[in-house]
Amino acid sequence: MSARLIVDLDAFAANLRLVRERIAPADHMLVVKDDAYGHGLLPIVRRAHAEGVRWFGAFDTATGRTVREELGPDARIFVWMLESAADLSAAVDADLDVGVGNALLLEDLAALGPRPADALRPRVHLKIDTGLHRNGIRTEEWPDAVARAAELQRAGVLGVEGVWSHIAEASDAEDDAARALFLQARQTAAAAGLSPGFAHLAASAAGFTRPEFREDLVRIGAFAYGIAPAGGPDADSLGIVPIASLRAEVITTDGTHAHVGVGSLDGIPSPFGGMLSVRTPGGVRRVVTVRADRLIVEGWDGMTVGDEVIVLGAGGLHTATELAERIATIGEEIAVRISPRIERVYPGAPAR
Template structure:
């Protein structure tokens, strides 16, 4: 072996899904598969999740939504919250994808394309609860509902959901956001829309705060075994990392070993001198991360061709490495180059 490989255990992934669903029931799981399923490979992840009975998938953009549709089949619900241009809207509507709508202009664009395509779009209106990431401001919400009512009566769309993001910065801020969300949903109900889904929480809030679960929980990180920085342990959450990045030793010196993985493969160079790897039960400091290699302190008995686990497999997790450089475990994963082979167990 002369190159790194990301090993992905889909049986562990399935166990994580079962754990998340048991914790968040009766809310339904929407598995978030943005960024190529957090770097694990969207197609294999969606296929296995569908086998486990997952019915909702959240994809950031239309390109990944179409991949999710192909992998999950025609009966799954695919939710996308970024669409750019009329052609992408048309592609999404042809593939029967639910669209998140966060502003009045986008609402009109969807209606226009739906008329041209002679289809009825399913939309979820997003209320801005204070995060200012995207969404209809509370003072504009009633106007958006009135316009959606006109367009629904015309037959070009159906308002099926209300959704938002929260900051998860403090309980007080999130409680204020939830109050705004409840008002928005109540106004939509009072306006007579036949709503199917309310969704507000992602991994952390869906685990810790039952009142935020509503009908759907949008969970990505926890299903992949990625704990939150500074949050509960994987054991407390009932999750295990599903991926392990392994790289070969390509050179051995008096006091160091060189691994065949580097920043061009996706390892943040900032990890050098700040993080360590666990090798055969010993802690080995990372001395350098160059373009295509990483230098670590010499492990006992190391020889060329040995595999070293960079993260996963019971060694340091992606979040452990992330904490050393002030970021989150998801960033470590999504940086891993798509050119690194993914080896799947449990396909």
């Protein structure tokens, strides 16, 4: 395969510094779900840790365990998609912070029983559903849930470390209403005898633009990789830079068009035919068709097999977000579509 995703870890580090400055004094929880948004999990977490990031949002237990194995004990790793009691137990054994968004998970924790004095006690972040309905304990069930969590904490079964939620980031008014529910939920938790050390509500967009939403932690994923929000300010306005560049070589020509070795099976959506332009040695050229294994691109004088074409991202004509908006989706979806069979290259990174 001629395609490769060039990931600039120095640009990533610059984004991390910008994030840290923008959300201070809150800490940055770097979200690394979906193989670090398609950029490659291990090189990303290594560099982030070297840059001082200590909180990682891993989404699922398998990813969290991989990050733990790579970084050792000097990291807090938060997971919130727990598929079973066995999955939950594995997360606890790996010393992961666990997001609990329903009463059944609390009972799964209760079934683990009190932990021995020298064992890891589950670190729990209780999630209140503030209206997005992306799991979370509903407001009418919250008083009973925090009372049960307080009971289990007194019994030595778990420790409630945080209260958190997702917001829709759809409008300021909707987010204000969600925040009001969140603040009320924290008061209810305190009345039940809980005193969690962390609260986290905001993700990338609210974390950058609404200081009152930052709390103790801000979960930022997309912005750290230079992926701007669809329909919102662009990367230049935010100060972030795309860290990846998808490049591929010409694999054949037909005299009129160049056939570039990346296609829909590699993650380029088929509708991009006619709406995507790429940077070639002969200048900007339009993609005529997206086939399963290649792009058919308008030709140029002197085109030849092996010529490099920048398809999207850094150095190209379009960012992932710009293209996403054309097919009514978000930039991170374009990023995670890039096939894992495409080689990820990290110029200047130490060999492992």
